[in-house]
Amino acid sequence: xxLESLESKDLRSKDLGSEEKVSQxxxxxxxxxxxxVDLPPDGKLVELIASQGxxxxxxxxxxxxxxxxxxNYASTAVKAGDCIDVVAPVTGG
Amino acid sequence: MIDEPSHLxxxxxxxxxxxxxxxxxxxxxxxxxxxxxxxxxxxxxxIMQQAVAASGAEIxxxxxxxxxxxxxxGQKIWxxxxxxxxxxxxxxxxxxxxxxxxxxAEMSRELFxxxxxxxxVIGDDYTLQPDAFGLLDAADQLIRRGFKxxxxxxxxxxxxxxxxxxxxxxxxxxxxxxxxxQGLLNRYHLKMLRERLPHVPLIVxxxxxxxxxxxxxxxxxxxxxxxxxxxxxxxxxxxMASAFKLAIQAGRAAYxxxxxxxxxxxxxxxxxxxxxxxxxxxxx
Numbered sequence: 001x002x003l004e005s006l007e008s009k010d011l012r013s014k015d016l017g018s019e020e021k022v023s024q025x026x027x028x029x030x031x032x033x034x035x036x037v038d039l040p041p042d043g044k045l046v047e048l049i050a051s052q053g054x055x056x057x058x059x060x061x062x063x064x065x066x067x068x069x070x071x072n073y074a075s076t077a078v079k080a081g082d083c084i085d086v087v088a089p090v091t092g093g
Numbered sequence: 094m095i096d097e098p099s100h101l102x103x104x105x106x107x108x109x110x111x112x113x114x115x116x117x118x119x120x121x122x123x124x125x126x127x128x129x130x131x132x133x134x135x136x137x138x139x140i141m142q143q144a145v146a147a148s149g150a151e152i153x154x155x156x157x158x159x160x161x162x163x164x165x166x167g168q169k170i171w172x173x174x175x176x177x178x179x180x181x182x183x184x185x186x187x188x189x190x191x192x193x194x195x196x197x198a199e200m201s202r203e204l205f206x207x208x209x210x211x212x213x214v215i216g217d218d219y220t221l222q223p224d225a226f227g228l229l230d231a232a233d234q235l236i237r238r239g240f241k242x243x244x245x246x247x248x249x250x251x252x253x254x255x256x257x258x259x260x261x262x263x264x265x266x267x268x269x270x271x272x273x274x275q276g277l278l279n280r281y282h283l284k285m286l287r288e289r290l291p292h293v294p295l296i297v298x299x300x301x302x303x304x305x306x307x308x309x310x311x312x313x314x315x316x317x318x319x320x321x322x323x324x325x326x327x328x329x330x331x332x333m334a335s336a337f338k339l340a341i342q343a344g345r346a347a348y349x350x351x352x353x354x355x356x357x358x359x360x361x362x363x364x365x366x367x368x369x370x371x372x373x374x375x376x377x
Contacts, residue, residue: 033159054163058171060157060200065192067199085159087200088167091141091174092156092184093131093271093321 030082045076059088067093115349118315119263119294120209120241122180126151128341129182129296130334131321137375138173140330145177148324148334148375153179154211156186157200182243184211189224191231198235209234211298212244213263221271221299225252229259236260245298246280250289257293264290265298265319268310272322274302277309287314304333304340311344312352359364 031092032052040047045061045068061068062085068076078084116123116319130150145153152163155174162168174181188194194214202208216224216233223246232242236259244256248266256264266286269275277283278300287295297310297375298319318341327333 024169033161051324055162056168058168058204059160060204062196065196067196067203071204085170087133087157087197087204088160088164089171089174089204090156090167091131091133091135091170092154093133093185 027080029076032084043077045078046073048078059086061086101167124151127317129319132174134325144330144334149330149338152182154182154184156184181205181207182209182211185213189215191227203231222229229255248279248286263294265296267299268297269300271299275308308340308344312347314348322349358361
């Protein structure tokens with residue numbers, strides 16, 4: 001089941017049915033670029049980004065506002081509720 | 094007592110044909126162009142590349158934003174910008190705190206493999222005025238981490254002095270709010286800044302809307318101009334880029350040549366000695 005947002009009223013009332021279930025699901029998700037996604041089985045960042053389709057080296061990552069060097073992706077754990085930003089080049093002034 | 098600017102080119106008096114060596118030096122690197130250009134808002138990537146070439150710019154700004162994996166735009170944009178051959182100057186546009194700017198700076202350094210940074214910490218959404226306090230704090234921390242910081246700041250002399258104190262070697266005061274095209278709104282303070290900081294490379298960043306405004310900044314002694322909207326949003330961006338290049342060259346040449354001081358009263362250019370009809374009786 002896609003989890004666009006656990007804060008969504010519709011999701012709480014229709015799809016899950018109880019606050020308890022919402023709470024349980026919250027323990028299994030993090031937020032990637034503002035979207036709720038399931039935590040990877042082993043809880044590592046490298047697996048999370050691979051599962052979301054990020055490939056190559058054309059992006060950089062921060063977790064909860066803290067920069068994560070690429071060399072640390074394999075060793076960095078992702079926890080429930082973490083906010084992960086994945087950014088790529090854009091034009092700018 | 095105001096020091097003589099050290100950034101004026103050295104000229105040779107021995108030969109009338111001698112051309113001054115007039116390069117822009119930023120963090121130890123030399124540039125022939127005094128126009129820094131933004132990469133945003135062009136009608137197409139091709140026009141962006143052509144405009145950059147026409148401008149003669151050697152430094153180009155770019156940024157980072159969230160991207161979904163399916164988009165794959167980032168790599169293409171990066172390649173298009175890199176193909177201009179310009180030095181990359183990543184910005185921290187949109188950051189509102191020192192912490193945000195520092196994190197984005199670290200992400201930029203990893204991705205773009207450069208420690209050069211146009212540091213922006215915005216304090217007001219309406220004017221996009223820099224947050225002086227956040228800017229100073231971020232500059233201090235980033236310089237300690239080895240960044241070469243080019244801070245987007247106001248023309249406030251004390252802020253600029255503090256930015257120099259923490260290690261900035263270049264300052265980029267605004268001419269007017271970003272994207273307004275209003276030119277140099279606070280000439281008094283900009284002139285004062287130039288006079289009080291004669292040895293610091295000063296780049297007018299933001300608010301330049303016309304080549305004449307860029308020329309004015311160079312005539313005032315500013316070392317360079319950074320702009321984006323005025324070129325990118327022109328009806329013919331490539332032609333406008335060329336116009337800015339010429340204006341900036343003209344403004345710099347005028348400054349180097351030494352502008353005359355304005356006078357209050359008229360002063361004839363043509364010699365008055367030998368003026369015919371002088372003291373000649375008039376036939377009535």
